[in-house]
Amino acid sequence: MIILTGTTGNLGSSILRHMLGLVPPSRIIASVHNRSAQAHEGLEKKGVHVRAGDYHDPGSLERAFAGGDRLLIVSHPSFSDELRVASHRNAIDAAKKAGVKHIYYTSIAFGGESKAAVMKAHLETEAYLRSAGVDHTIIREGVYMESYPLYLGFFEVSDAEVVVPGDGGVAWAARDDLAEATAKVIAGGGYKDETILLTGPRAYTLAQTTALVSSILGREIRFSTASQGEFVKRHAAKGDAARLWASTYPAIEAGELSVVDPSLERILGRPPVSLESRLRGLLGGEGEPRAEVSNWIDNGQRGAR
Template identity: 30%
Template sequence: MVPTANIIALARNTEKAQSLVPAGVTVRPGDYDDPEQLKASLAGVDRLLFISSQPGGKISRLQQHKNVVDAAKSNNVSYIAYTSFPKADQSTTPLAADHAATEAYIKKSGISYSFLRDNWYLENEAGSLAQATSGKPFVYSAGDGKAGWALEKEYAEAAAKVLASESTKPIYEFGGQTRTYNELADAIDAQFDVVKVDDSAYAKGLEASGIDEGTAALVTSFQTLIRDGQLDVTSSDLEDVLGHELIPIADAIQEVVKG
């Protein structure tokens, strides 16, 4: 186990982060929009767990990512573990574009790397799972498309293990057993209807629930990419790195619903 005194955490809100990290962890400012701040905060860092940012900011996500990589290179960081997208270099979904470009930029930097290609967080389905457990319909438009759902904490633990490992692979396709939404619904311990719709009806249902049109379109696009097979990636990497089986899907669903 790595001593907490050897760990540095970067965060935009350092005060909030300090209240969350274990005692002994150093917290430094880490705004992806600020190249100079990143250069200062990565001083003395040898191995970096680089969490991808969210799109839609005042600076493009790709530029944010380049800022991180440039700061790492200027500080002679020896290794980057970057949280990417399933089969990022082959995927055709727009959601993967920034990840593919970031992977290429990291390769170009000459820094040793591992790409942690996280599949899909079960927490992304929290709303639908909660509705189903309360007896409301479980609605989806992804058809027979499959995703490798697993809990965020399982992906996080695996990322930490890779970062601390002395022997790593360039690419890890992290994810749980691939399932359709219908199979996911089968694991929910409740009585409810499973309703399969098209994307248009799915988006309209989201808007009817109070979600704005833009957000509804984004969430619906996730259904589309699953239907198109973008997350249908079979791999044992997540369990191999963790060293144990994932939490059974029915138990994981309960964790998500209970929040």
């Protein structure tokens, strides 16, 4: 039995969809935060086991994970490191109590001693999982192409310029490619006690990414860098989100996100989706940049409360 968390979210829903193509639904347990979520209405009918599991309620997690062999912990979206790490610890501890044999954790693809604030909770969780005494696989998911508006300094489609506090390469990956590979890793087994880095096939600097967006939109978008202080001031209305996010850029400048790894292509058994084709889809109306940014801010702040 495979237990999946986060299945109402962007990454988790896509992992579930791919998982349903790999194993029978009766072998899947969806541990859901919001039991009444519309996204889950059809799942029980399909034969997926749907159970209530809240990262803040260890008892619910233990009940949700009972009888499962492999568990995927999708990281808790929050700006509070304390809350995120506590959630992940709760899930790992509950999994051990429930007799889960192998835990998979979705980390992100920053460096091992990252300068980025968003990586801190992942590094603490990775360390906890490595010492938990249970088989595990850490999947360092590459930067979502869908998150390009965040990385381009809270970009909105009407903007004429991108101003960020630093530049460097980002080996972007399509979220659905990451989800498909994650589902294949879990369904296929193996990777015991390994850390897998899933990235796109090449790194683009933020300046190159801006140029690509500019050519797809068919109008000039200027690119420049500013100090962290100026960036935070520029986005003062976003409060803590801007301060937290500013720390991502020294990590980008240090090359933390520019590492290209062949694992994604190997696991998918095909070339990953290119940045250009994904951006064409997103800028063609499929994904509104403003929504991606506001979801990230809302989820992070909701979790921090």
